Structure formats: C-alpha cells, structure tokens
Amino acid sequence: MKKLLFFLIIIRTLSSEAQCFKSIAAGQYHSVAIKYDGSLWAWGYNFYGQLGDGSTINKNTPQQIGYDNNWESVAAGNSHTIAVKTDGTLWTWGDNSYGQLGNGTNSSSSVPVQIGTANNWKSVATGDFHTIAIKTDGTLWTCGWNAFGQLGDGTTTNKNVFGQIGPAVWQNASGGSAHTIAVRMDGPLWGWGRNDSGQLGNGTSIDSSIPIEIIYNFFDKVTCSGNHNLAIHNWGTLWVWGDNSYGQLGNGTTTNITVPTQISFSFLGAIDTADTHTIARTTNSTLWAWGLNNYGQLGIANTTSHTLPVQIGNWYVWNKVAAGADYSLATSSNGTIYSWGANTYGQLGNGTNIESYFPVALTCPITLSVEDFSDANKIIIFPNPVKNNLKIENISSVSIIDIYDIEGKLVKNFITKLNENINVSDLCAGIYLLKIMDEKGKVFSRRFIKE
Structure with missing residues (x-):
C-alpha cells in the first residue's frame, strides 16, 4: 500500500x-x-x-x-x-x-x-x-x-x-x-x-x-x-x-x-x-x-x-x-x-x-486516451451542487483526490477509499475542480459547485 x-x-x-x-x-x-x-x-x-x-x-x-x-x-x-x-x-x-x-x-x-x-x-x-x-x-x-x-x-x-x-x-x-x-x-x-x-x-x-x-x-x-x-x-x-x-x-x-x-x-x-x-x-x-x-x-x-x-x-x-x-x-x-x-x-x-x-x-486539464474516455464517463459525483459531503461512484479502491479553486489553487488533497464520502463543508461557496488519480496513475476531473 x-x-x-x-x-x-x-x-x-x-x-x-x-x-x-x-x-x-x-x-x-x-x-x-x-x-x-x-x-x-x-x-x-x-x-x-x-x-x-x-x-x-x-x-x-x-x-x-x-x-x-x-x-x-x-x-x-x-x-x-x-x-x-x-x-x-x-x-x-x-x-x-x-x-x-x-x-x-x-x-x-x-x-x-x-x-x-x-x-x-x-x-x-x-x-x-x-x-x-x-x-x-x-x-x-x-x-x-x-x-x-x-x-x-x-x-x-x-x-x-x-x-x-x-x-x-x-x-x-x-x-x-x-x-x-x-x-x-x-x-x-x-x-x-x-x-x-x-x-x-x-x-x-x-x-x-x-x-x-x-x-x-x-x-x-x-x-x-x-x-x-x-x-x-x-x-x-x-x-x-x-x-x-x-x-x-x-x-x-x-x-x-x-x-x-x-x-x-x-x-x-x-x-x-x-x-x-x-x-x-x-x-x-x-x-x-x-x-x-x-x-x-x-x-x-x-x-x-x-x-x-x-x-x-x-x-x-x-x-x-x-x-x-x-x-x-x-x-x-x-x-x-x-x-x-x-x-x-x-x-x-x-x-x-x-x-x-x-x-x-486555468488549471491544466488532463488528456484522455480512447480508453480513458470510456473510464471517465463511468465516474459520477453527487450531489452537485453540494453542501457538506460529496460522494463518488465507480472509482478504484484507493485514489488520491485533489480539489482546486477557480484560480487553479490546490485547496484540499487527501487519499480516499472506495465509497468514502468527501467532506467539503469547510470550502467557501463557489466552483471547484475535483481531480481523481486511481491506482494505475490515470487522472480524471469533475467540476462541482459548493453551496
């Protein structure tokens, strides 16, 4: 591990x-x-x-x-x-x-x-x-x-x-x-x-x-x-x-x-x-x-x-x-x-x-391959907008999570396990970029709104 x-x-x-x-x-x-x-x-x-x-x-x-x-x-x-x-x-x-x-x-x-x-x-x-x-x-x-x-x-x-x-x-x-x-x-x-x-x-x-x-x-x-x-x-x-x-x-x-x-x-x-x-x-x-x-x-x-x-x-x-x-x-x-x-x-x-x-x-986006497009489409985050806890479905058992604000500044990063909630209650209201890196080193991104 x-x-x-x-x-x-x-x-x-x-x-x-x-x-x-x-x-x-x-x-x-x-x-x-x-x-x-x-x-x-x-x-x-x-x-x-x-x-x-x-x-x-x-x-x-x-x-x-x-x-x-x-x-x-x-x-x-x-x-x-x-x-x-x-x-x-x-x-x-x-x-x-x-x-x-x-x-x-x-x-x-x-x-x-x-x-x-x-x-x-x-x-x-x-x-x-x-x-x-x-x-x-x-x-x-x-x-x-x-x-x-x-x-x-x-x-x-x-x-x-x-x-x-x-x-x-x-x-x-x-x-x-x-x-x-x-x-x-x-x-x-x-x-x-x-x-x-x-x-x-x-x-x-x-x-x-x-x-x-x-x-x-x-x-x-x-x-x-x-x-x-x-x-x-x-x-x-x-x-x-x-x-x-x-x-x-x-x-x-x-x-x-x-x-x-x-x-x-x-x-x-x-x-x-x-x-x-x-x-x-x-x-x-x-x-x-x-x-x-x-x-x-x-x-x-x-x-x-x-x-x-x-x-x-x-x-x-x-x-x-x-x-x-x-x-x-x-x-x-x-x-x-x-x-x-x-x-x-x-x-x-x-x-x-x-x-x-x-x-x-702007945050540098991650380039996806043909295979990555298919994998990325499976990842779901909810609720969005979110107040307290953000859930992620269809990620691997261990992933690194990075959260960036609208100016591209890293505001949170941590390691999560399968089906764990992500607590974002401490974030200010606004738009954020969530980057997920799986155990194979692939990186996927999602936008979410913090209420």
Missing part, C-alpha cells in the same frame, strides 16, 4: 509540473488551444459547433476535442475553426454559411473534417468569415466570404473550396473583418479586400480584389482584426495602420492611419489583435495591452481604455498571446493559460460566465 501511494504521489507531482499548452487562438467568443502532448482543446461559444466536440452547447471549461494527439497549429474565426496536424493535413469545423470551411458545401460541422488529401499545409489564419492557409511550398489559399474581394481571387463571389492566390511566395498571413494582409518570403507586405478605413495601407480607401503591395520592407509577421492591422518588422519594431476608433493601434490617438506607420513600441516577440484591443509580448517576456477596455480585456484590474501600451502586471513570464472579442488569453513560460475580459459564453474557460478584469490561471 505504501509503495502504491508513493507511486501515485510522484505521478501527481510530475503532472503538476509538466508544461501544458503550447499554442492558443481566440475567435469572436470561443477559444482553442493545443497542449504540448498534441491534444486539442476548446471552450466558449458553440452555436455553430465551432468547438468541434460534436455538440452546439457552450462550454465554460476546456473540452478535449477527440483523442488525437497530433495537432500542430490552430486558428479561430468569428464562429469557425481551422487547424493543421503534424502530418500536414488540414481540418476545419464550425460555421460554414459562406463556405469558410472549404469543404465544398455550405453546411456547418460540429466536428473536425479533413479538407482534401494534401499533406503539405504549413499555417492557417482566419478573417471573420473567410479562411487563409499556406502550404510548405509558399502557396497561399483562401475560401469563404468574398463580398469585398478579401479572398484575393479578382472576384467578389463567395467560394466554398480553397483557391490558390498568386505565386508561391508567401510566408504568413492574417485576416480582418473583410480584408487580408500577407507577408511575402522576402519581407514586403501585401493586402487585398475592404479598404474603407485604410486597412490596405496604400493611402486610399479603394477596395481591391487582388493582392496589392503595401510596403517593401522586411517584416516577419502580421496580425489583423476588424479593419486594422499590426505588423512586426524583423528588427522587432511595430507598424500599425487602419481603423483606430478605440486606440487599438496604440499610437496615443483615435485617428485612423492609411499607411503603415511605426509606433514607439518595440522589441516585440508576439502580438495579436481583436476588433478593438491589442495584446503584445515583448522579447523580455513582459505583457502589454491597449485599446478598448469596457470588459477588462486589457487585464489591468479596471475598465479604463488606453490608446498607448500599458503593462499588465510586472511579471516576466509570458509566451503566447491571443485576443478575442472583448477578452484576452496568454500563456506563461510553463504553458499555463491565463484569461481575462468578457465571459458571457464561457470563453475564459474558468468554469464560470463571470467577466474578469485581470489574468486568472
């Missing part, structure tokens, strides 16, 4: 110290992430099946999507999701009203569906209702909504299959509400689509249904949303243009900019933008935000908007960033996801639908 308990404690310790998420993406109201083990997770708004879990029910905690462990990269649009696996195959799901899934239909899907048989896809991006994907050979492909020429194929007709745009010269791309900006392999920026706010960066307000060169310079990455863009130069400087109604460009004004303009904020390592706010990480791992802050999406513990970058806390631990509509996500150096801002649909993933004005850590 002592050897068994020692084994369980060692596994739990290693699990708690392991890295969690390697990448994150934020759509309008849904969030998607990939763990270091290659598993795919999603939460938030799910009316169109954009979470990919086979349902159209909103989720306020991370849900494992299938049991494949070979997901490589993911992007989230308004209400659809696109991802690439490590084998180079392309998968899409969610809303397909404009053909943005690229599967040859306009029918939505609540589960990931492979697009074609090609296995040389490299990266993916989305606009609100259009999709962009780049292959390893540098070709760029688009599909979906095209009313303003945002697909770049010379028309304004929607497409429900991917079509190649231009020659094989593209490094990365991003989509806004109805426009697309791409970086060529040699560094220049090109754009196409809607241009009413100067988002194409050519000094005019004329739309273009074909790619036009914006600026010949040496850029590494671009991010777009709504009607504006931000690009990182290979020197680490930040360039911005387009709509600036809420200060989302970070230049200290709310005036639109019609050509790429450098702002006095540099040493950028990662950046993402939503329609009205922007999140950025510097090369020294500090986190910054600017723009509209009506839901606390800037993460500075208040709702004051800012037209200049403001630092979030004083931590030097940040890695990836993602911006959704009125909410934000970021990962720390160990892959822990922090979320803040609006939470109407559970897009923060913290088990509630309550907004947060500052970053709150």
Whole structure:
C-alpha cells in the first residue's frame, strides 16, 4: 500500500509540473488551444459547433476535442475553426454559411473534417468569415466570404473550396473583418479586400480584389482584426495602420492611419489583435495591452481604455498571446493559460460566465486516451451542487483526490477509499475542480459547485 501511494504521489507531482499548452487562438467568443502532448482543446461559444466536440452547447471549461494527439497549429474565426496536424493535413469545423470551411458545401460541422488529401499545409489564419492557409511550398489559399474581394481571387463571389492566390511566395498571413494582409518570403507586405478605413495601407480607401503591395520592407509577421492591422518588422519594431476608433493601434490617438506607420513600441516577440484591443509580448517576456477596455480585456484590474501600451502586471513570464472579442488569453513560460475580459459564453474557460478584469490561471486539464474516455464517463459525483459531503461512484479502491479553486489553487488533497464520502463543508461557496488519480496513475476531473 505504501509503495502504491508513493507511486501515485510522484505521478501527481510530475503532472503538476509538466508544461501544458503550447499554442492558443481566440475567435469572436470561443477559444482553442493545443497542449504540448498534441491534444486539442476548446471552450466558449458553440452555436455553430465551432468547438468541434460534436455538440452546439457552450462550454465554460476546456473540452478535449477527440483523442488525437497530433495537432500542430490552430486558428479561430468569428464562429469557425481551422487547424493543421503534424502530418500536414488540414481540418476545419464550425460555421460554414459562406463556405469558410472549404469543404465544398455550405453546411456547418460540429466536428473536425479533413479538407482534401494534401499533406503539405504549413499555417492557417482566419478573417471573420473567410479562411487563409499556406502550404510548405509558399502557396497561399483562401475560401469563404468574398463580398469585398478579401479572398484575393479578382472576384467578389463567395467560394466554398480553397483557391490558390498568386505565386508561391508567401510566408504568413492574417485576416480582418473583410480584408487580408500577407507577408511575402522576402519581407514586403501585401493586402487585398475592404479598404474603407485604410486597412490596405496604400493611402486610399479603394477596395481591391487582388493582392496589392503595401510596403517593401522586411517584416516577419502580421496580425489583423476588424479593419486594422499590426505588423512586426524583423528588427522587432511595430507598424500599425487602419481603423483606430478605440486606440487599438496604440499610437496615443483615435485617428485612423492609411499607411503603415511605426509606433514607439518595440522589441516585440508576439502580438495579436481583436476588433478593438491589442495584446503584445515583448522579447523580455513582459505583457502589454491597449485599446478598448469596457470588459477588462486589457487585464489591468479596471475598465479604463488606453490608446498607448500599458503593462499588465510586472511579471516576466509570458509566451503566447491571443485576443478575442472583448477578452484576452496568454500563456506563461510553463504553458499555463491565463484569461481575462468578457465571459458571457464561457470563453475564459474558468468554469464560470463571470467577466474578469485581470489574468486568472486555468488549471491544466488532463488528456484522455480512447480508453480513458470510456473510464471517465463511468465516474459520477453527487450531489452537485453540494453542501457538506460529496460522494463518488465507480472509482478504484484507493485514489488520491485533489480539489482546486477557480484560480487553479490546490485547496484540499487527501487519499480516499472506495465509497468514502468527501467532506467539503469547510470550502467557501463557489466552483471547484475535483481531480481523481486511481491506482494505475490515470487522472480524471469533475467540476462541482459548493453551496
């Protein structure tokens, strides 16, 4: 018995110290992430099946999507999701009203569906209702909504299959509400689509249904949303243009900019933008935000908007960033996801639908295998909500129980035997995560509400 308990404690310790998420993406109201083990997770708004879990029910905690462990990269649009696996195959799901899934239909899907048989896809991006994907050979492909020429194929007709745009010269791309900006392999920026706010960066307000060169310079990455863009130069400087109604460009004004303009904020390592706010990480791992802050999406513990970058806390631990509509996500150096801002649909993933004005850590979920899914479904906890004693059915004879609060802090842990009650009367009212580790080292989790 002592050897068994020692084994369980060692596994739990290693699990708690392991890295969690390697990448994150934020759509309008849904969030998607990939763990270091290659598993795919999603939460938030799910009316169109954009979470990919086979349902159209909103989720306020991370849900494992299938049991494949070979997901490589993911992007989230308004209400659809696109991802690439490590084998180079392309998968899409969610809303397909404009053909943005690229599967040859306009029918939505609540589960990931492979697009074609090609296995040389490299990266993916989305606009609100259009999709962009780049292959390893540098070709760029688009599909979906095209009313303003945002697909770049010379028309304004929607497409429900991917079509190649231009020659094989593209490094990365991003989509806004109805426009697309791409970086060529040699560094220049090109754009196409809607241009009413100067988002194409050519000094005019004329739309273009074909790619036009914006600026010949040496850029590494671009991010777009709504009607504006931000690009990182290979020197680490930040360039911005387009709509600036809420200060989302970070230049200290709310005036639109019609050509790429450098702002006095540099040493950028990662950046993402939503329609009205922007999140950025510097090369020294500090986190910054600017723009509209009506839901606390800037993460500075208040709702004051800012037209200049403001630092979030004083931590030097940040890695990836993602911006959704009125909410934000970021990962720390160990892959822990922090979320803040609006939470109407559970897009923060913290088990509630309550907004947060500052970053709150999510507990790293346990990845389940095919066998684990079957075993986990057998475990029942009741009553839920609970006042005093919580009962667990269908667990093994000896298990380690951990209880975490909504901020991911361990508040209780103990060893239990078969059919023993768990006394939670000393816990404050709220939502908790119960983790159960059996004698084989498998870990299962359940949420419960303490009254």
